[in-house]
Amino acid sequence: MESNYVYRNITDDLRAAISDGTYAPDELIPSENTLAAQYGTSRVTVRKALHILENEGLIRPKHGKGYFVLSPEYNRFLLDFVDKPASGSSKYLEINVIPAGEALAKRFLTREDTMLVVIRRLLLEDETPAAYDEKFFPYVRGEPLIERELEYEHFPDVFTDKYIPRGIWTKMEIETEKAPQNVALVFGCAPGETLLCVSRTVFSSENSPIGFGRRWYSPAGVLTATSNYSQSERKASEQRGG
Amino acid sequence: MESNYVYRNITDDLRAAISDGTYAPDELIPSENTLAAQYGTSRVTVRKALHILENEGLIRPKHGKGYFVLSPEYNRFLLDFVDKPASGSSKYLEINVIPAGEALAKRFLTREDTMLVVIRRLLLEDETPAAYDEKFFPYVRGEPLIERELEYEHFPDVFTDKYIPRGIWTKMEIETEKAPQNVALVFGCAPGETLLCVSRTVFSSENSPIGFGRRWYSPAGVLTATSNYSQSERKASEQRGG
C-alpha cells in the first residue's frame, strides 16, 4: 500500500481524504509546511504532490491562504473526433481547387474568387458508408497550414514538413441537417432526410478562419464522448508510459 | 518581453522554438542540465518550466533520453454539456419513483422491480422549448450518488451534503433519433421526426452504471465543442485567477 516515493504517499492520502469527504469542497487542506512536517519531508516534495492534485482538478492554491478543495467538474466532456477513423477505411470522392463562391467566401472572410482546396471523402465501416466528409481550405502553395490540423495525408506539393502549426484550434457544431442529394445518394436514403451533421471551423492562432469542414453521418451514426477528461487524460498518459 | 521569472523565460522561449519548428516533433529539446547552464539557473527551475510545457502537451520526457517534442493533438474536443443551462430556464415536467421495467433494468443491470427516480424536464431558451431531458437513477435513501453528478437541485430527503462522489464518469452518445410522441408534442413537430439526441450513462468508479439520461434537442438545436482543450483549459484557469 505504501509507496517508495514520498510525493506518491502524499497524493494518494490527500486524494483519498478528498474523495471520502474528510476535506470537503471549498475547505482548505493542510498547509505545505504542515504536510512537510507530517511526512517528515521538504516543502519542495510537498509542492510536487500538490501540483499533481492541482492538475487533476482536485485543489487550487490561493496565495496567502492555502489550497482549496474544488468541486468536481461534471459538465466537461472529451469528444474524440478522428479525421480518419482508425478502424474502417476512407475513399476519396474528389480533390479539387475551386473558387470560394459566395457562401464559403463569407466563412473565410475572403473574396469569392479566392481559390480553395476541396476534399470530399467517404468514410467506410465494414465496407458500408458511415459518413460523408467534405473540407475546404485556402490553397496557398508552400504553406502547410491545415494539413496536420485535419490530419490529411501528405500533399508534398502543397505542404512542407518542417513547420507544424501550433495554437490552431477548431470549433465544432453538432446538429441535425437535411441530407443534400449527393449525401443522400451515398447512404441510400431519401434526399432531405434528417442526418447527424458535424461542422468544423478551423481557426488560426489569430482567430481567423482558415478551414471549414462538414461531415454527415449515416442514419445509424453515433458520436461518443466521455466525462472526467482530466482523469481519462491521466490514465491515458499512464498507459502511454508517461 | 523578458519576464522577471526565470521559469517563465524558459517556457516562453521553448514554446516559441517548438512553435516555429526549431524543435520539430520527435526531436529532443536541450537537456535539463544544458538549459540550466544556458539560463544560469538550477535544475529545479528548469524542471518546473519543462513540467509546464509537458502539461500543455508540447513535450514528453523519456527517462535516460531527454524531452521529446510531441505532435499537436488535433482530434480531441472539449464538449461543454451543462445539465442545467446557464442562460435560459428549466421546467420540471415530472419527478417520480418508478419500477425499472425491462429496458431500464437492462441498462442498470438490475431487476425489473428496482425502484428508479425519474426526472423529466423541459429546457427553455427565450421561453421556447430547446430540449426535452429525462434521467433515471436508482432510488437509494441517504445515498447521494448522482445528485451532484447530474447537478440536480437539492433533494435533502434523498441526498446528504457531505459526501461528494469522485471518480464517477459519464459516457455520452450523440445521435439522431425519432421523436417519441411526448417529445414531439413539446416541440410542436410531427411524432417520428428525426431529432438530435444525447444519451448519457453515468458509471461509478467501479464502472457499474448508476444513472441514465436522454436529451432530445429541438430541430434547431446545436451542440458545440472546441479543440485544443489543453489550451482552453490553461486559458480558463488563468481567467479564474489560478
Add this chain to the structure above:
DNA sequence: AAGTGGTCTAGACCACTTC
C-alpha cells in the same frame, strides 16, 4: 507579525539509456 503559497538555489543519489 505570523502564516500562507510562489520562486529559487546548490547540491545529492538513483534509475534508465547509450556508448
Add this chain to the structure above:
DNA sequence: AAGTGGTCTAGACCACTTT
C-alpha cells in the same frame, strides 16, 4: 562511463492574507 531524467533535501527570499 557518461549523460539523461526522477526523486529529494535544507535552506532562502518574496508576495499575499489575516490578525
